[in-house]
Amino acid sequence: MIGGMNLQSGKITLPVLFLVPVLMFGFGYLMVPIYNVLCDITGLNGKTGAISISEASQLTVDEERLVKVEFTGSLNMYAPWQFAPEVPSMMVHPGKQYSTTYVATNKLAKPLVGQAVPSVSPGRAASYFNKTECFCFVQQSFEAKETRDMPLVFIVDPELPKDVDTVTLSYTFFDVTDKQIN
Amino acid sequence: MNAAVAETDHHDHGPAPGLMRWVTTTNHKDIGTLYLWFSLIMFFIGGAMALVIRSELFQPGLQIVDPQFFNSMTTMHALVMIFGVVMPAFVGLANWMLPMMVGAPDMALPRMNNWSFWILPFGFGMMLSTLFMPGGAPASGWTLYPPLSLQGGMAFPFLIFSIHLLGISSIMGAINIVATIQNLRAPGMTFMKMPLFVWTWFITAYLLVAVMPVLAGAVTMLLTDKFFGTAFFTAGGGGDPVMYQHIFWFFGHPEVYILILPSFGVVSEIIPTFARKHLFGYSSMVYATASIAFLSFIVWAHHMFTVGMPLSGELFFMFATMLIAVPTGVKVFNWVATMWRGAMTFETPMLFAIGFVVMFSIGGFSGVMLALAPVDFQYHDTYFVVAHFHYVLVPGSIFAIMAAVYYWLPKWTGNMYDEKWGKIHFWVSTIFVNLLFFPMHFVGLAGMPRRIPDYAVQFADFNAIASIGAFGFGFAQLIFVYVVFKCLRGGEKATDQVWEGAHGLEWTLSSPPPYHTFTDQPIIK
Numbered sequence: 088m089i090g091g092m093n094l095q096s097g098k099i100t101l102p103v104l105f106l107v108p109v110l111m112f113g114f115g116y117l118m119v120p121i122y123n124v125l126c127d128i129t130g131l132n133g134k135t136g137a138i139s140i141s142e143a144s145q146l147t148v149d150e151e152r153l154v155k156v157e158f159t160g161s162l163n164m165y166a167p168w169q170f171a172p173e174v175p176s177m178m179v180h181p182g183k184q185y186s187t188t189y190v191a192t193n194k195l196a197k198p199l200v201g202q203a204v205p206s207v208s209p210g211r212a213a214s215y216f217n218k219t220e221c222f223c224f225v226q227q228s229f230e231a232k233e234t235r236d237m238p239l240v241f242i243v244d245p246e247l248p249k250d251v252d253t254v255t256l257s258y259t260f261f262d263v264t265d266k267q268i269n
Numbered sequence: 270m271n272a273a274v275a276e277t278d279h280h281d282h283g284p285a286p287g288l289m290r291w292v293t294t295t296n297h298k299d300i301g302t303l304y305l306w307f308s309l310i311m312f313f314i315g316g317a318m319a320l321v322i323r324s325e326l327f328q329p330g331l332q333i334v335d336p337q338f339f340n341s342m343t344t345m346h347a348l349v350m351i352f353g354v355v356m357p358a359f360v361g362l363a364n365w366m367l368p369m370m371v372g373a374p375d376m377a378l379p380r381m382n383n384w385s386f387w388i389l390p391f392g393f394g395m396m397l398s399t400l401f402m403p404g405g406a407p408a409s410g411w412t413l414y415p416p417l418s419l420q421g422g423m424a425f426p427f428l429i430f431s432i433h434l435l436g437i438s439s440i441m442g443a444i445n446i447v448a449t450i451q452n453l454r455a456p457g458m459t460f461m462k463m464p465l466f467v468w469t470w471f472i473t474a475y476l477l478v479a480v481m482p483v484l485a486g487a488v489t490m491l492l493t494d495k496f497f498g499t500a501f502f503t504a505g506g507g508g509d510p511v512m513y514q515h516i517f518w519f520f521g522h523p524e525v526y527i528l529i530l531p532s533f534g535v536v537s538e539i540i541p542t543f544a545r546k547h548l549f550g551y552s553s554m555v556y557a558t559a560s561i562a563f564l565s566f567i568v569w570a571h572h573m574f575t576v577g578m579p580l581s582g583e584l585f586f587m588f589a590t591m592l593i594a595v596p597t598g599v600k601v602f603n604w605v606a607t608m609w610r611g612a613m614t615f616e617t618p619m620l621f622a623i624g625f626v627v628m629f630s631i632g633g634f635s636g637v638m639l640a641l642a643p644v645d646f647q648y649h650d651t652y653f654v655v656a657h658f659h660y661v662l663v664p665g666s667i668f669a670i671m672a673a674v675y676y677w678l679p680k681w682t683g684n685m686y687d688e689k690w691g692k693i694h695f696w697v698s699t700i701f702v703n704l705l706f707f708p709m710h711f712v713g714l715a716g717m718p719r720r721i722p723d724y725a726v727q728f729a730d731f732n733a734i735a736s737i738g739a740f741g742f743g744f745a746q747l748i749f750v751y752v753v754f755k756c757l758r759g760g761e762k763a764t765d766q767v768w769e770g771a772h773g774l775e776w777t778l779s780s781p782p783p784y785h786t787f788t789d790q791p792i793i794k
Contacts, residue, residue: 100451104444108482115486115516119501122512163505204504210577261505 148182149245155179156243157255160189166262167194168201168229173236181245188236189222189258193229201227203237203258212254215244226263283784292387295379296784297364300386302681304361305674307389309750311353314397316743318346323705323739325722326732339722340408345400347411351528352435353393355662358670359531360385360442363470366677367446369775369782370464372455372791377448385441392434399424410720412517413488415502415510419495429492436481443477446470455774457793461552464773468555469534472562476523476530479566484520487513511576518569526565529661530558532629532669533600536622538773539676540604543619544611545770550603557596557603564593574645583642590640594633601630616768617691621672624664624699632660635710650720653713659706663742664699671698671749678756679763683781686756690748697745705738 156179158172169192179185193199203223207213218224222237229235243254284290284299294300321342325333334342364382368375376382399406404422407413418425450471454463463471490501491513500506502513533554541548548554570578570586578586604626613619635657639648648654671694679685708731713719717728724732763780774793778786 100448101444104447104478107478108440110482111479112482112486115483115519116490118483118516118519119490119512122509122515126509202505204507208577210579259504261503263505 144184146182146242146245148180150180152181152245153178154181154243154247154251155253156185156241157253158187158189159255159257161257161259163259163261166201166260167199168192168260168262169194170258170260179243181243181247184219184240184242186220186238186240188238190234190236191227191229191260192234193232196231198231198264199229199262200264201229202261202263203227204261206257206259208255208257209251212247212251215247216254216256217242217244223258293383295375295383297368297376297379297382298681298782298784300376300382301361301363301365303386304357304364304389307386308354308358308361308670309753311349311357311393312746315346315349315354316746318342318349320739320743322346323736326724327736328733329724329726329729331723334722336722337405337408340410340720341400341406343720344407344409344411345396348396349393350662351411351524352432352439353389355528355666355670356439357389359470359473359528359666360439360446362466362531362535362670362673362677363442363446365681366775367449367467367470368453369778369786370467370773371450371453371458372774372787372793373449373453374785374787376445377453378445381441382445385438385445388434388438388441392431392438395427395434396431399427402427412514412521413491414517415491415494415513418491419502425495426492429488432488433485436485439477440481443474443481446474447478450474455787455790455793461555462793464534465537465548465551465554465558466531466534469530469537469558472558473527473530476527476562476565480520480523480527483516484524487516487520490516511573514573514576515570518572519566521572522569523562523565525658525661526561528666529629530561532625532666533558535669535673535676536604536625537600539618539622539672540607540626542676542768542770542772543616543622544608544613546607546611548603549606549609550599553599554603557599560596561593564589564596568593571640571642571645574642575649587640587642591637594637594640597633601626601633612770616675617686617688617695618672618676620692620695621668621675624695625668625672628664628668628699628702629661632657632662632665635660648713650718651713652709652717652719655719656706656709656713659709663706664702668698671695674753676768677775678753679767680775680778680780680782682756683763683779684756684760685763685767686752686760690752690755694745694748694752697748698742701738701741701745703738705735705742708732708735708738 155176157176158174160170160172162168162170169190171190173188173190177185177187189203191201205218205221205223207216218239218241220238220240222239227235227237241256247254284296285293291299291303294303319342321334322339325331325339364376367373402422402424404424407418407421407424407428409418409421413428450463450467490499493499494501494503494508500508502508502510504510537548537554568586568590570582571590574583574586608623615623635653639645639654639657675686675691712724712728712731715728717724765779766776767780768776774787774791775782777791
């Protein structure tokens with residue numbers, strides 16, 4: 088029989104019962120790193136991959152295949168920039184390194200710090216879209232009214248699923264002047 | 270029995286005189302009563318907010334309130350109804366009934382019991398005070414998704430701290446319930462002899478202890494994101510707003526079972542009484558409840574099929590969700606099988622219980638439809654979802670609470686309630702609740718979005734019908750208040766057993782039971 092517990096077991100019950108909420112509060116926070124790891128593995132939410140230049144040079148170029156890479160840029164609310172890709176799209180061979188730029192203009196007469204956040208769609212292409220150099224890796228400081236080209240060097244993995252013929256890379260530009268994170 | 274009561278009164282202290290009795294009480298019956306009154310008051314506050322929503326939606330166009338206030342109303346209505354009505358009502362029922370059902374003299378931790386109730390009015394005082402603040406009450410929906418929820422006015426920190434208080438209150442209540450059930454059962458009351466209301470609360474309490482802290486964590490992250498420069502959900506700082514939805518619904522899905530499992534317990538007590546048969550499939554009921562509780566932890570992402578999950582994720586959460594229909598189906602089957610060839614009578618508690626089984630099942634069916642990931646893209650954030658969760662919460666949880674009150678009211682007060690007005694309350698409520706929520710299925714399938722104060726004209730007729738249903742249902746609850754007050758003030762005396770077919774320890778006590786019960790443990794054979 089499962090039952091038949093008596094009053095003495097109360098000595099264990101209470102501390103355990105109080106421990107559970109404490110641990111579960113911690114678990115809520117633990118979900119943050121778990122989620123980030125899962126996103127890295129699966130490309131969830133279009134988080135892109137980053138590889139070193141030496142790794143990139145070892146990929147074989149697939150001359151047979153052409154993939155269209157589209158670029159978009161948008162501003163998070165109130166971000167006081169002009170922000171757009173230099174070219175709307177490129178035709179690329181998987182395995183070959185390409186570079187392009189995004190152009191940003193600080194519209195205000197005071198210095199600003201911005202952060203670009205990338206996303207790739209379709210989501211399952213995200214982990215095949217690698218960047219060796221990107222303005223999104225670090226925060227971007229702008230002088231008052233400054234206009235700047237921001238470089239992006241990327242390489243599409245030849246393993247990209249065969250049925251994907253268009254990959255869209257989107258950047259959202261955030262104003263992080265108030266909360267700079269190092 | 271009267272002699273026994275007199276003797277008990279002679280030996281034990283009765284309630285303290287005056288109003289301080291209610292402030293300082295550690296008596297499970299007093300605290301149960303406090304919870305139930307609190308819940309009833311909040312039911313009318315939350316109901317008034319619902320009527321503001323339905324008044325605005327009576328016609329297309331913007332007539333009565335501005336959109337910001339409309340959004341505040343949907344947000345506050347949900348928070349009040351979930352944390353202020355359904356949860357306190359069930360905790361109140363647990364306080365009243367659990368010790369009497371397991372043969373315990375009181376709850377295991379009476380002082381903490383007092384505290385867990387008295388936190389509630391302060392938590393809600395803080396939450397409702399946001400209605401009068403500059404910038405208005407929170408208007409981001411009760412789910413508080415960032416970044417929208419971070420853009421509110423000064424109401425935001427008040428909301429977060431009130432959620433913390435409500436969480437602390439329900440965690441303490443849940444710990445008390447687990448401790449009572451595990452440790453204070455009378456000799457011979459083994460786990461598999463416990464009444465189902467006790468079983469469902471036992472499992473619910475574990476869910477509460479496990480997930481309320483996760484909500485506390487999620488809202489704390491929102492708070493630090495807004496005021497302390499963290500970036501859990503701020504994309505500009507490396508965070509991800511979608512992650513909030515994962516954390517929130519990891520709490521949120523078990524939470525919806527916290528709102529419904531005790532109802533299953535109530536209905537499983539009432540149907541056998543009025544069918545005059547033992548509950549069909551007792552142990553399968555217990556295992557089904559436990560299965561539902563387990564599954565509730567692995568289905569959360571079905572609330573967010575449209576955020577852009579990988580196909581494998583959509584499939585997993587879809588199938589896991591559909592699996593819940595199996596134990597739920599077992600329960601509905603058992604209730605029907607209990608009634609099968611029973612000597613049924615249809616007193617008010619039984620009417621509400623049968624109404625629960627029928628209308629909860631309607632909500633269950635639309636739930637299975639929503640579980641299907643491919644079609645959910647059509648239903649997501651439409652009135653179809655609103656229809657679904659109101660069917661499981663209003664003619665589901667609320668009807669079960671009503672059934673429980675009618676069922677145990679003669680035991681609590683010693684007087685029979687007015688059966689005629691009880692039945693009128695049931696029929697008026699049932700007719701209007703269907704008038705209110707059934708048309709929402711149609712406008713939802715046709716694409717009417719939720720949480721919007723205006724709508725396209727082709728939805729006008731169904732919305733007008735729903736608004737009429739809302740006012741009918743809302744005012745019908747005044748009948749309930751009338752019946753309760755009338756019963757409190759007198760009426761035909763109830764017997765100890767109250768109902769002919771009632772079985773269980775609480776029915777061996779006098780009606781009303783003495784202030785302290787089971788100071789000598791009963792022995793269950």
